[in-house]
Amino acid sequence: xxxxxxxxxxxxxxxxxxxxxxxxxxxxxxxxxxxxxxxxxxxxxxxxxxxxxxxxxxxxxxxxxxxxxxxxxxxxxxxxxxxxxxxxxxxxxxxxxxxxxxxxxxxxxxxxxxxxxxxxxxxxxxxxxxxxxxxxxxxxxxxxxxxxxxxxxxxxxxxxxxxxxxxxxxxxxxxxxxxxxxxxxxxxxxxxxxxxxxxxxxxxxxxxxxxxxxxxxxxxxxxxxxxxxxxxxxxxxxxxxxxxxxxxxxxxxxxxxxxxxxxxxxxxxxxxxxxxxxxxxxxxxxxxxxxxxxxxxxxxxxxxxxxxxxxxxxxxxxxxxxxxxxxxxxxxxxxxxxxxxxxxxxxxxxxxxxxxxxxxxxxxxxxxxxxxxxxxxxxxxxxxxxxxxxxxxxxxxxxxxxxxxxxxxxxxxxxxxxxxxxxxxxxxxxxxxxxxxxxxxxxxxxxxxxxxxxxxxxxxxxxxxxxxxxxxxxxxxxxxxxxxxxxxxxxxxxxxxxxxx
Amino acid sequence: xxxxxxxxxxxxxxxxxxxxxxxxxxxxxxxxxxxxxxxxxxxxxxxxxxxxxxxxxxxxxxxxxxxxxxxxxxxxxxxxxxxxxxxxxxxxxxxxxxxxxxxxxxxxxxxxxxxxxxxxxxxxxxxxxxxxxxxxxxxxxxxxxxxxxxxxxxxxxxxxxxxxxxxxxxxxxxxxxxxxxxxxxxxxxxxxxxxxxxxxxxxxxxxxxxxxxxxxxxxxxxxxxxxxxxxxxxxxxxxxxxxxxxxxxxxxxxxxxxxxxxxxxxxxxxxxxxxxxxxxxxxxxxxxxxxxxxxxxxxxxxxxxxxxxxxxxxxxxxxxxxxxxxxxxxxxxxxxxxxxxxxxxxxxxxxxxxxxxxxxxxxxxxxxxxxxxxxxxxxxxxxxxxxxxxxxxxxxxxxxxxxxxxxxxxxxxxxxxxxxxxxxxxxxxxxxxxxxxxxxxxxxx
Numbered sequence: 009x010x011x012x013x014x015x016x017x018x019x020x021x022x023x024x025x026x027x028x029x030x031x032x033x034x035x036x037x038x039x040x041x042x043x044x045x046x047x048x049x050x051x052x053x054x055x056x057x058x059x060x061x062x063x064x065x066x067x068x069x070x071x072x073x074x075x076x077x078x079x080x081x082x083x084x085x086x087x088x089x090x091x092x093x094x095x096x097x098x099x100x101x102x103x104x105x106x107x108x109x110x111x112x113x114x115x116x117x118x119x120x121x122x123x124x125x126x127x128x129x130x131x132x133x134x135x136x137x138x139x140x141x142x143x144x145x146x147x148x149x150x151x152x153x154x155x156x157x158x159x160x161x162x163x164x165x166x167x168x169x170x171x172x173x174x175x176x177x178x179x180x181x182x183x184x185x186x187x188x189x190x191x192x193x194x195x196x197x198x199x200x201x202x203x204x205x206x207x208x209x210x211x212x213x214x215x216x217x218x219x220x221x222x223x224x225x226x227x228x229x230x231x232x233x234x235x236x237x238x239x240x241x242x243x244x245x246x247x248x249x250x251x252x253x254x255x256x257x258x259x260x261x262x263x264x265x266x267x268x269x270x271x272x273x274x275x276x277x278x279x280x281x282x283x284x285x286x287x288x289x290x291x292x293x294x295x296x297x298x299x300x301x302x303x304x305x306x307x308x309x310x311x312x313x314x315x316x317x318x319x320x321x322x323x324x325x326x327x328x329x330x331x332x333x334x335x336x337x338x339x340x341x342x343x344x345x346x347x348x349x350x351x352x353x354x355x356x357x358x359x360x361x362x363x364x365x366x367x368x369x370x371x372x373x374x375x376x377x378x379x380x381x382x383x384x385x386x387x388x389x390x391x392x393x394x395x396x397x398x399x400x401x402x403x404x405x406x407x408x409x410x411x412x413x414x415x416x417x418x419x420x421x422x423x424x425x426x427x428x429x430x431x432x433x434x435x436x437x438x439x440x441x442x443x444x445x446x447x448x449x450x451x452x453x454x455x456x457x458x459x460x461x462x463x464x465x466x467x468x469x470x471x472x473x474x475x476x477x478x479x480x481x482x483x484x485x486x487x488x489x490x491x492x493x494x495x496x497x498x499x500x501x502x503x504x505x506x507x508x509x
Numbered sequence: 510x511x512x513x514x515x516x517x518x519x520x521x522x523x524x525x526x527x528x529x530x531x532x533x534x535x536x537x538x539x540x541x542x543x544x545x546x547x548x549x550x551x552x553x554x555x556x557x558x559x560x561x562x563x564x565x566x567x568x569x570x571x572x573x574x575x576x577x578x579x580x581x582x583x584x585x586x587x588x589x590x591x592x593x594x595x596x597x598x599x600x601x602x603x604x605x606x607x608x609x610x611x612x613x614x615x616x617x618x619x620x621x622x623x624x625x626x627x628x629x630x631x632x633x634x635x636x637x638x639x640x641x642x643x644x645x646x647x648x649x650x651x652x653x654x655x656x657x658x659x660x661x662x663x664x665x666x667x668x669x670x671x672x673x674x675x676x677x678x679x680x681x682x683x684x685x686x687x688x689x690x691x692x693x694x695x696x697x698x699x700x701x702x703x704x705x706x707x708x709x710x711x712x713x714x715x716x717x718x719x720x721x722x723x724x725x726x727x728x729x730x731x732x733x734x735x736x737x738x739x740x741x742x743x744x745x746x747x748x749x750x751x752x753x754x755x756x757x758x759x760x761x762x763x764x765x766x767x768x769x770x771x772x773x774x775x776x777x778x779x780x781x782x783x784x785x786x787x788x789x790x791x792x793x794x795x796x797x798x799x800x801x802x803x804x805x806x807x808x809x810x811x812x813x814x815x816x817x818x819x820x821x822x823x824x825x826x827x828x829x830x831x832x833x834x835x836x837x838x839x840x841x842x843x844x845x846x847x848x849x850x851x852x853x854x855x856x857x858x859x860x861x862x863x864x865x866x867x868x869x870x871x872x873x874x875x876x877x878x879x880x881x882x883x884x885x886x887x888x889x890x891x892x893x894x895x896x897x898x899x900x901x902x903x904x905x906x907x908x909x910x911x912x913x914x915x916x917x918x919x920x921x922x923x924x925x926x927x928x929x930x931x932x933x934x935x936x937x938x939x940x941x942x943x944x945x946x947x948x949x950x951x952x953x954x
Contacts, residue, residue: 053870063712064868066909077908083712105905109874142898145881171867190707190867193690195877197867 016092029070029081029092030055038094046131050094051103053110053128053221054172055082057271058278060181065172067106067132071096078102100136107137113148113195114222115167123223125236129170150198158188159207161228161282162216164199169224171197175216182279183210183368199224211370214285215278218268229286230266243270245470245480247329247414247463248284250362250373251276252472257288257464262488264288264464274476281370290413291462295442298490301449301457311456313504315406315433316345321352323404323429325389325421327411327438328359328375331468332477334497335377335384338410341501352402356389357381358421362473371473375414376463380471390424403430407453410497411438413462422451437497459494466496529617529662531739532624533671536678539742544629548738550746552758556607557597557694557731558806558837559913560757560826563738569718570630571726592726594632596623596735597699598639598650601691603807603860605840607762608732610774612639612646615736616653620662620682622735625742627680630728635682638699641689654682691864695912696729698866709866710912733762733839753779757825761839767803768794768845779825783817786824787843797845801928804829805837807857808917810924811850834924849944850932854925855883861918869910875902876918883922886933889940896933899926 012022016033023032030050033039039050053065061083069078073091078099081092093099111133118124153166171190176199179188187208191198201208208216217227239258246253246267253276255267267288269280290296302311316322322345324338339355346353359381362373407425411417417436425431431453438460440448448454463470464486469479495503535544549564570592596619600608611619623635639647657663661670665679685703692698693708700722702708721727737759741749750758757779763786766772770791777786783804793799799814804824812822812834822828826836844853862880867873879902885891903923906915926933935943 061712062868063911064870066870069909080712102905102909105909106870108905109870109878112874112878142895142901143878144895145878145885148877170870171873192867193692194862194865194867195873197873 011088012086013088014086014090014092017094023086025085027086028061029072029079029084029086029090030068032086033081033092033094046126046128048131048135050081051128051132051136052082053170054174056174056177056219056278058182059174059177059219062173062177065106065170067103069099069102070094071098103132103136104138107133108141110170111137111141112143113167114170115147117168121168121223122226122231123168123220127223128221148195153198153200157207157228158201158225159209159213161213162208163226163228163231165224165226166198168222169199170222172221174219174221175199175225178212178216178219179210182215183212185210188216211281211283211366212279212368214280214282215269218278227266227285234260234265239265240485242481242483244464244483245376245478246280246284246287247376247412247470248281248287248374249369249371250376250378250473251284251369251371252376252470252476252478253280253284253369254478255280255284257483259483259485262486262491264292264486274474275472275478276369279369281368283370288464291464293441297440297442297445297457297459298494299459301445302455312435312458312500315435315455316349316504319351319406319433321402321404321406322346322354323407323431324353324355325407325409326355326357326381326386327409327415327417328357328373328378328381329412329414330381330410330438330497331377331463331466331470332380332384333468334410335381335386337498337501338408339384339386341504352404354402354404355386357386358389358415373473376470376472379473379475380469380477383471383475405430405432407431407434409434409436409438410460411436411440412460413439416441417444417447419447422447426451426453437500458500461491461494461496465491465494529621529624529668531742532621532628532662533668535625535628535742536668536676537671537673541629541631544625544742547741547746548629551741551749552753552756553734553737553741553749554757554826555731556733556737556761556839558602558808558835560836563730563734566718566730567626567630567728569716570728571719573631591634592630592632593722593728594623594627594630594635595696595699595703595722595727595729596635596637596732597694597696597729598637598643598732599687599694599699600640600643600732600838601694601864602838602840603857604764604766604803604842605806605838606764606766607774607839609643609646610762610764611732611736612643612650616650617657618736618739619650619732620653620657622738623682624662624667624680625738626728626730626735628678632728633679633681635680636703636722637682637684638693638703639684639686640694641687647684647686651684654684657682690866691860692866692912692914695914698912699729700727707866709868710914712911754823754825754827756827757836761824763824764838764840765790765843766840767843768797768799768848769841769843770794777824779823781824783822783824783841786841793843793845797847799843800846800848801844801850803840803842803844803921805835806840807842807860808835808913808920809837810834810920811844811854811928813928834920847944849887849942850925850929851883851887851936852942852944854921855880855887857921858883858918861914865914865918869915871906872910872915872918875906875915878902879918879922886936887942889936889942891937893934893937896926896930896937899923 014023021036039047050068052068054062063080063083068081070081071093072079150166156164158164176188180186187202189202191200214227216225238260241256241258244255244257246255254270254272256270258266267285271278324342342353342355359378365372433455434453435455436457439462464483467482469477471477545567553563554560627635663682666677687693690708693702695710697711698708717727753759760776760778763775802812803809822832829836858880862876865872865876903919907919
């Protein structure tokens with residue numbers, strides 16, 4: 009084992025056989041951690057860590073001593089005794105050459121290009137490229153693909169394409185839909201849909217825009233919405249399904265502009281589905297309820313504490329999009345209620361069955377925390393299949409319902425509360441839409457709706473379908489005046505007890 | 510079309526014969542290692558273009574484990590012994606037409622050569638990847654393969670009637686027609702195309718000997734290389750090697766075209782000098798003065814007439830490499846004094862622009878740029894400073910890509926500007942092609 013040594017930029021290290029130069033340099037910190045983004049040391053276009061190696065852009069070439077040619081660091085496996093220079097004069101000249109070639113036919117329409125500011129071509133040309141071009145011929149124009157809608161999510165501008173073929177490999181290796189391919193050859197090579205009469209069919213189209221190093225494939229939802237350099241970034245967790253993909257939230261002021269997947273090898277790898285990617289719209293939707301339904305009562309816990317004191321039994325219903333912390337608070341509340349007041353109190357969750365929807369990430373359960381609630385020994389109120397609950401047939405005067413963005417309350421639940429549990433008073437907590445409020449108000453036992461916070465507006469954790477608990481943090485900038493007025497579930501229910509005494 | 514050389518023909522005397530003498534000799538008297546040893550001794554080098562020694566190519570195929578080779582059960586092909594022999598018949602190099610000639614006139618020679626090669630490397634399945642445009646040759650070869658199957662020269666237990674020993678050898682041969690891409694002559698692009706993928710070269714390593722067609726060990730040889738093997742077996746490796754030079758053994762087929770008096774396919778020993786070779790073929794057409802020679806197919810850097818005279822160049826791999834060009838595919842194109850070098854290079858570059866597979870950045874964009882630039886120079890629309898740009902583009906293209914295609918583009922571009930710069934300058938100075946101008950004038954007169 010002793011003879012596996014390699015020197016990269018003067019740093020001597022050992023390697024395991026089969027490791028490529030790029031992998032080693034990433035491990036020892038010569039190249040950046042986040043390797044599908046722009047890297048100043050070993051530049052790359054066609055290489056993406058989640059895809060197979062193509063070795064075609066020739067941008068990651070490095071100099072290996074005693075080798076006649078420059079080698080591509082993405083595809084060259086380390087050999088014992090190799091001495092590698094990642095930034096020598098020869099390497100810089102080669103990269104400058106590649107940049108010159110790539111920019112020959114590139115439209116250089118950066119002012120109106122959506123990728124501008126996060127474009128590999130811009131970055132690497134700034135670093136290596138020639139400032140001027142010697143090319144005097146007309147540029148290549150793909151007449152039919154200058155602005156071509158490949159689907160409702162993706163727009164192609166073929167003139168900007170640098171033919172790295174990440175997208176083609178993505179559609180064959182990751183989604184396995186094979187809906188993109190390269191037509192023709194040489195400088196006429198053109199990206200097209202496999203069947204031109206159809207659109208893209210995968211559920212991961214947003215990833216195409218992510219992995220495209222230039223502005224050839226752009227995501228329609230974000231297209232022309234914002235210049236990327238105005239965006240702030242914070243890590244979070246997608247709450248659209250039980251997978252819990254790791255994301256980066258891009259926002260300016262109190263508006264979220266997009267979600268970008270963040271690498272986590274145990275959860276979502278580099279990818280994320282489109283419905284998750286677009287789920288940020290729900291947070292800032294027009295019909296979200298921000299204020300207490302009972303407008304004349306400004307201290308919302310007062311009527312609740314009265315109701316608690318006057319009730320004989322309590323039922324807490326948690327939707328599966330409540331965070332672990334919220335659920336724990338409510339369980340504590342339930343225990344204290346039955347312990348202090350000596351009355352019956354039960355806690356159940358409402359949710360659906362879970363299963364995988366495809367070979368990648370999509371899950372049937374569209375809520376983030378079913379597993380977390382199960383781990384807290386909360387059982388299901390009713391099984392949607394059998395439509396009958398296993399719990400005792402008791403009546404509850406007071407019902408506390410907690411739900412967030414991902415679940416909707418339906419008539420089935422409310423009529424069950426009315427007839428089966430003989431509910432007299434219902435307090436609803438969480439994120440509701442206006443039509444949900446209307447539905448609630450049509451029931452006489454509905455008392456009050458207390459608005460809540462979404463994933464991005466609170467601290468907490470979700471436990472995903474594979475039993476991985478992931479925490480998320482509040483994004484301070486999103487806390488505008490409307491949100492600031494909303495207390496968290498934890499705050500409300502801790503306060504009630506102190507008022508009780 | 511066939512022009513015999515004045516020296517005793519070795520390969521070409523097999524025309525029309527279906528007796529398969531060499532393979533019978535191999536199966537009766539030799540074991541695979543002997544065959545490889547003989548081919549090594551013959552100094553046979555790949556006739557496709559790169560000139561890699563064939564014996565070494567065969568010997569680097571992974572060794573079949575002893576127990577596996579002992580059984581030699583024909584029906585049960587285990588994954589370890591499954592390997593392919595692929596014949597590269599995608600002859601697309603500009604100015605080369607020798608493989609077409611072999612397939613058209615002597616298809617059985619190729620089949621026999623493949624049988625011997627397959628026996629040597631232990632392959633039981635072979636493919637011939639034939640260029641899509643070779644329509645009649647495809648039919649001829651298909652017929653020949655069918656004939657061979659009928660005679661039990663191909664298939665299960667071939668030549669069982671003729672064998673004295675109880676050796677079993679089976680070989681299945683498939684014919685696959687390409688779709689007309691020059692790049693599929695590159696061995697790994699050929700494999701991709703054979704597998705039904707885009708014909709784009711693969712990253713090496715892994716080399717085909719380790720990871721070839723369908724992921725199995727594969728040996729890829731040119732048509733002429735394989736067709737030469739029966740002759741080597743028949744006349745003996747030492748005798749064959751003597752026809753050539755120390756490092757390049759034997760004879761070779763040359764395709765002569767351009768301004769040559771008697772164009773065609775010729776067989777010459779590799780020890781011949783280029784000047785003599787041209788004279789044997791009748792010299793320059795109509796007794797004109799020779800201006801330049803492209804010695805190894807379109808990718809080979811151009812040679813001036815003076816270089817050929819003063820260096821007294823041979824046609825073997827090493828002497829042409831020493832002169833800064835290459836023996837390539839053996840396609841010799843003569844250009845006489847009336848030829849415009851800029852136009853000739855421009856035509857070649859147009860071809861390469863069209864045929865670049867478009868994988869690597871430098872080749873995709875560079876071949877296009879060069880073709881445009883040469884076209885403008887030829888039309889007299891370029892500026893003087895752009896001449897230096899050619900070397901700039903070439904230096905950024907050569908030795909930078911996955912396969913040798915970019916270097917093939919650089920070959921004619923770089924050598925023509927280096928050796929005929931004054932002609933380029935004249936184009937720019939008088940703002941048109943001087944040769945066309947002369948032609949026009951003579952036409953008017």
